[in-house]
Amino acid sequence: xxxxxxxxxxxxxxxAQKSNVILSCVTDDDTVRSVYTGPEGVFRHAKPGTVxxxxxxxxxxxxxxxxxxxxxxxxxxxxVPISGSTLAAERGELILFVGGNPNVFExxxxxxxxxxxxxxxxxxxxxxxxxxxxxxxxLGIEMQAIAEAAALGERVGLNRGILxxxxxxxxxxxxxxxxxxxxxxxxxxxxxxxLRLMNKDLRLIVDMARKEDAHIPAxxxxxxxxxxxxxxxxxxxxxxxxxxxxxxxxxSPVARAVLDGFGQVTRQMPR
Numbered sequence: 001x002x003x004x005x006x007x008x009x010x011x012x013x014x015x016a017q018k019s020n021v022i023l024s025c026v027t028d029d030d031t032v033r034s035v036y037t038g039p040e041g042v043f044r045h046a047k048p049g050t051v052x053x054x055x056x057x058x059x060x061x062x063x064x065x066x067x068x069x070x071x072x073x074x075x076x077x078x079x080v081p082i083s084g085s086t087l088a089a090e091r092g093e094l095i096l097f098v099g100g101n102p103n104v105f106e107x108x109x110x111x112x113x114x115x116x117x118x119x120x121x122x123x124x125x126x127x128x129x130x131x132x133x134x135x136x137x138x139l140g141i142e143m144q145a146i147a148e149a150a151a152l153g154e155r156v157g158l159n160r161g162i163l164x165x166x167x168x169x170x171x172x173x174x175x176x177x178x179x180x181x182x183x184x185x186x187x188x189x190x191x192x193x194x195l196r197l198m199n200k201d202l203r204l205i206v207d208m209a210r211k212e213d214a215h216i217p218a219x220x221x222x223x224x225x226x227x228x229x230x231x232x233x234x235x236x237x238x239x240x241x242x243x244x245x246x247x248x249x250x251x252s253p254v255a256r257a258v259l260d261g262f263g264q265v266t267r268q269m270p271r
Contacts, residue, residue: 016045021111025055025082028200029062036066048074051108055080055096057136057197059204060126067100067125076104079125080112081132085176086192093117097135099128133208136201137219142174143198144222144241146181151245161185180239189236189243198238199226228259 009015012035016022022042024035032054036042042052052075054066063079070077078100088094096112096119098105105121112119122131146167153163167173168181183189202223209216229244232254236243248255 011040012042013040013045016042016050017047019050020047021051021053021108022046023053023055023111027056027197029058032056032058032062032066037069043069043073043075046073046075050075051104052077053080053108053111054078055082057081057132057201057204058129060099060130060133060208063099063129064126076101077125078104078108079128080119081129083132083135089115096120097122097128097131099123099130100125130208133201133205136198137205137216139176140198140202140205140222140226140238141218142177143180143239144225146173146177147225147239147242147245150184150242151249154246155249177239180237180242183237184239184242187243189233189240191235191237193238194235195226195230195233195238195240196235199223199230202226225259228255 009018024032024042026032026035034041036052036054038044046052052066052070054063054077060079067077067079078098080096080098082089082094082096084094092115094116096116098119098121102121109119120131122128150160150163150167154160164181164185168178173181202219205219206216206223208214209219225241225244226238229241232247233240233244244255248259
């Protein structure tokens with residue numbers, strides 16, 4: 001018996017008209033707004049009672065904005081950012097952080113169970129995206145710490161292959177970074193989680209902290225290096241900061257120049 005394949009909608013407007021539950025996951029705040037607002041956006045065409053699960057990693061302020069606009073047209077919006085790799089998504093093992101109405105959260109548990117192994121109601125609108133930024137602060141800082149430590153070990157004479165292999169077998173490397181070390185060992189940085197997206201998330205984290213007058217010097221440093229690495233690593237995986245730090249410690253004038261330049265820009269960002 002053939003599996004029935006649902007036809008694709010020709011537009012966002014058509015999808016909104018035909019759907020009771022809408023999931024979206026896009027790259028940034030402006031793209032989220034373009035999906036939901038305007039004449040062809042979801043909120044112009046969604047039926048009252050539609051549930052929206054907005055899964056992008058964006059500013060908590062934008063999550064609250066989208067929730068407010070949804071309420072105005074009778075839609076129920078949850079911010080539901082994702083923690084987990086492409087492989088975790090394929091296996092249905094994602095972790096979800098949910099912000100919004102707790103009754104809506106309870107109602108959509110069956111939807112979450114279809115693709116996630118864990119889902120947590122964090123608080124009101126924006127709490128889910130806030131939690132995701134907290135998680136990605138750790139992800140970015142840890143990757144920068146690995147890159148610095150590895151580059152330092154090489155600089156003082158340790159064999160690169162042995163260094164990365166031994167690091168991967170120690171308790172200090174988080175599971176999320178084990179695969180990154182293995183790929184770094186063969187200089188493989190094709191994007192699983194692109195550096196440009198990690199850089200975007202670090203910027204959101206720094207902006208959020210500065211708005212709340214919170215002090216996050218390690219995250220600001222990771223953001224500075226991420227900004228710099230973008231210049232040479234482009235759309236590579238965020239673990240390419242390993243290669244950037246290696247180049248920096250090997251005396252690359254390009255790496256030094258972009259670090260100095262972007263560091264100055266970062267330090268001049270308004271608080």
